[in-house]
Amino acid sequence: LQGRILVKWTINANGKVDHVVIKDSTMNNKQVENCIAQRIKQWQFPKPAGGGIVDVHYPFVFMAN
Numbered sequence: 001l002q003g004r005i006l007v008k009w010t011i012n013a014n015g016k017v018d019h020v021v022i023k024d025s026t027m028n029n030k031q032v033e034n035c036i037a038q039r040i041k042q043w044q045f046p047k048p049a050g051g052g053i054v055d056v057h058y059p060f061v062f063m064a065n
Helices: 030-041
Strands: 003-011 017-025 054-062
Touching: 003 030, 017 030
Parallel strands: none
Antiparallel strands: 003 017, 003 054
16 A cells, blocks of 8 residues: 545544545545544544634655565
8 A cells, every 4th residue: 555645633622523525535535534523533632722712734754665
């Protein structure tokens, strides 16, 4: 498996992940993409300063050795 999966998620005022979206993928493997999204939904973050929400865009890059 190799490729880049760009994921967007929203951290709510309590530090929990509300929404996860795969924005782009060169991996073309729905099973891996869905697995990453499901794991991110379980993550807990510090509460955002001021009680707002935070949108995160993060690229996961997988390279074969």
